[in-house]
Amino acid sequence: MFILRLLFRSLMAIAILLGVALAVVLYYVANPKLPLWSPAQQVHYLDQWDDADRQTYYFTPQGTQVKGLHYDWFTALELPFSQQRFASPEYLARFGFLIDPSQKPTPNNPGNLPVGFARHQNPGSADTFLDITCAACHTGELRFNGQAVRIDGGSAQHVLPSSVPTLRGGSFGQALVASLAATYYNPWKFERFARQVLAGDYDSRRQQLRNEFKASLDTFLKVAWNDTHRGLYPTEEGPGRTDAFGRIANASFGDAISPDNYRVANAPVDYPQLWDMWTFDWVQWNGSAQQPMARNIGEALGVGATLNFFDRDGQPFKGDDRYPSSVRVRDLHLIEATLQRLAPPAWPEELLGPIDKPLAAKGRALFSENCAGCHVPRTTQGEGRNVQHLKMLPVVYIGTDPGAANNIADHRYDLTALQWNPAELGQLDVEPKPTHPLDLSQMSVAKGLAYVTAFVANRAYREAGITLAERPEMDGFGLPIGVRELRAYKARPLAGVWATPPFLHNGSVPSLYQLLSPQDERSTTFYKGTFEYDPKHLGYRTEAFTNAFLFDTRITGNHNSGHEFRAGKLGNGVIGRLLQPQERWALLEYLKVLGGPLESQLP
Known part of the structure; x- marks a missing residue:
């Protein structure tokens, strides 16, 4: 009996310890460690467009509905441990979403709600859904000095995508799941929630x-x-980054077709700026x-627009039934x-x-010598626009982290369950047209998404x-759905680049000064x-x-190599001669005014 009692007490002690450990884990998962937030004295809006355009951009829905979450x-x-509203602007600002205190x-x-949090209503339904738009x-x-400068079309610094639970926390996805779970499993919370949502319909619709x-x-x-x-997603994305192609492919081909x-997806990229994008x-x-x-359809699908490949009986849609979605093409x-x-x-x-x-004028000459060859593209006249032909720099030359380019070029997906036939694919507006039968069991993400979209x-x-008459304009300048799979990254024009930190495609270089410096002068780790x-x-x-995010450039997908100005043969990451510190300062001064009204005032 003594041995049995001892065994029972030991098992109880282990159970209690496991319970305490689980409680601690759940507490930190549900109570993420977020940076503190304080409002700016004032948010200043630059003359990038008018206020009507700004509001259209901020709150026009695109058809995402965030896993069925109603607005x-x-x-x-x-919040899990209080009655504070999860969607209060002050709380969402702690994830890096943008609000104006006024x-x-x-x-x-x-x-x-913050910028990019819209709502949409599907045809024939009274329900409204939370719609995260491209503005987010x-x-x-x-x-700077207590003032905020809003950069419309710039790079966000929020922690949106991941719902993978960690003790560190900090992601919007993880915190949202914790609040949803607390609301459902805590009867007092659900009671308050239901009365708020249903109001006079509480009695009749509570169970529904x-x-x-x-x-x-x-x-x-x-x-x-x-x-x-x-x-x-082994490489933590952190503020301002997501593995966009990886997440879209996993949602479209993994979630919706086959595990x-x-x-x-271990190659997060920064959110790029959008001004002049329509000319590229x-x-x-x-x-x-x-x-x-x-x-834009691909972006909406990646953020949460619904997409159905199969009917209720599990059979693939065919012909004109392909593919029902919540995408809102007029709003896009x-x-x-x-x-x-x-x-x-x-x-x-x-x-x-x-x-x-005077310093910026010196920088202008240095820009012409060292930067213009890649970042000033050739321009031609296209249908309804001046087309900028951006240079694509091979990974082996530019030397930056190859993960994003390699994953897109190498990953293959089995789409045979969709039962596409070659004749149908040939009729789609996808270029280049197949010159031989496609192997649907080995589709690349770029081609697969081209046909899906x-x-x-x-x-x-x-x-x-x-x-049919409207379609060329809706598509965008009558362009086909073009597909390329290059192990390369684009060199975009640099107007407004001063407002888009951090730098390189993966955000691994914190400042433009470091980007003009050799790799051994760049920060190996820094806080974001x-x-x-x-x-x-x-x-x-x-x-x-x-509660800052520590960015470590030694981790896969985070490397800060390449795009170096240093002594040595060009290639393998070296793109130009070593720039002396005074030359870097001059270049920075010029990059502040490049493409803006102050550029014309230089001596």
């Missing part, structure tokens, strides 16, 4: 709400578990996409047309300091009543997550602060 559910959620609810933003990821902000809410929660939990136990299609011949960091609508076109009026940001001397014009667009256009700007070095400040 009114999101605005009614509480903002108020508007018809386009009734929940008073492509709007930036700089802080609970069932629908659980279905959405289960979707979030399934994704979190899947991403975690498969180790799909065999999941691929490790090819877009994406690796220059793989050509048509604006196809690119509206956003694209609005962005065509977006100007690059001009350096605000009254906020960030005056320009040293073509099918999605065809159906979405029909459902939106888009005529602040908007505090350094107007001397042209980058975010990198000192440690509470």
Whole structure:
């Protein structure tokens, strides 16, 4: 008996310890370590476009619906350990989302949410869904001396994508799942939530709400578990980055078709700036996409637009039934047309300091000598636009982290379950046309997404009543869905580059000064997550602060090699001669004014 009692007590002690350990884990998962946030004294908007265009860009939905999460559910959620509203602007700002302390609810933003948090309603339904738009990821902000400078079309610095639970926490996805779970499993929270959402319909619809809410929660939990136990995202993205192609491919080909299609996505990229993007011949960091609508549909699918490949019986859709989605093509076109009026940001001397014009003039000559060959593209006249033909620099030459380019070129997916036939594919507006039968069991992400977006667009256009005469404009300048698979990165024009830190495609170099320096002078590790700007070095400040994200350039996908100005033979990452410190300062001064009104004032 003594031995049995001892065994029982030992087992109870182990169970208690495991329970305590689990409680600690759950506490930190549900209570992420976020940076503190304080409002700016004032948010300053530059003359990039007018306020109407800004509001259109910020809050026009694109058809995402974030795993079935309703808009009114999101605005009614509480934090796991308090009654504070999860969607309060002050809390969401701690994840890096952008708010204006003076903002108020508007018809386009009734929940008073940050930039890029919109809502949409599907045809024939009374439900409204949370719609995360491109503005959430492509709007930036700089802080200096207590003032905030909004950079429309710039690079966001939020921690949006990951729902993989970690003790460090800090991601919006993880925190959202924790609040959803706490609301469902805590009866007092759910009671307050249901009364807020249902109001007068509480008695008749409470159970229906609970069932629908659980279905959405289960979707979030399934994704979190899947991403975690498969180790799909081993390189932590952190503020301002996501492995866009990897996530879109895993959602479109893994979640929706077969688990065999999941691929490790270990090459996060920065959110690129959008001004002048409509003039580029090819877009994406690796220059793989050509048509604006196809690119935007792919982005919407990656962020959470619904996409169905199979009917309720598990059979693949065929013919005109391909593919039902929640993508809103008219709204995507509206956003694209609005962005065509977006100007690059001009350096605000009254906020960030005056320009040293003689020094900038010296920088202009250095730019012509060292930078213009790659970053000033050839321009031709296209249909309705001046086309900038961007240079694509091979990875072996530019020497920057090859992960993103290699993954897109190498990863293959089995799409045979979709039962595409060659004749159908040949009729789609995808270029280049296949010159031999495609092996659907070995499709690349670029080609696979090109065909998927073509099918999605065809159906979405029909459902939106888009005529054949309207379609070239909706597509974007009558362009086909062009596909390229290059082991290369684009060299884009540099107007407004001062407002887009950090630098290189993966955000591994914190300032422009370091980008003009040899790799051994760049920071191996630095801290991210602040908007505090350094107007001397042209980058975010990198000192440690509470709950900062430590960026380690030694990790796969994070390398800060390449694009070096140093002594040695050109190639293998060396793109120019060593620049002396005084030359780097001159170049920085010129990059502040490049493409802006102050450039014409240089001596």
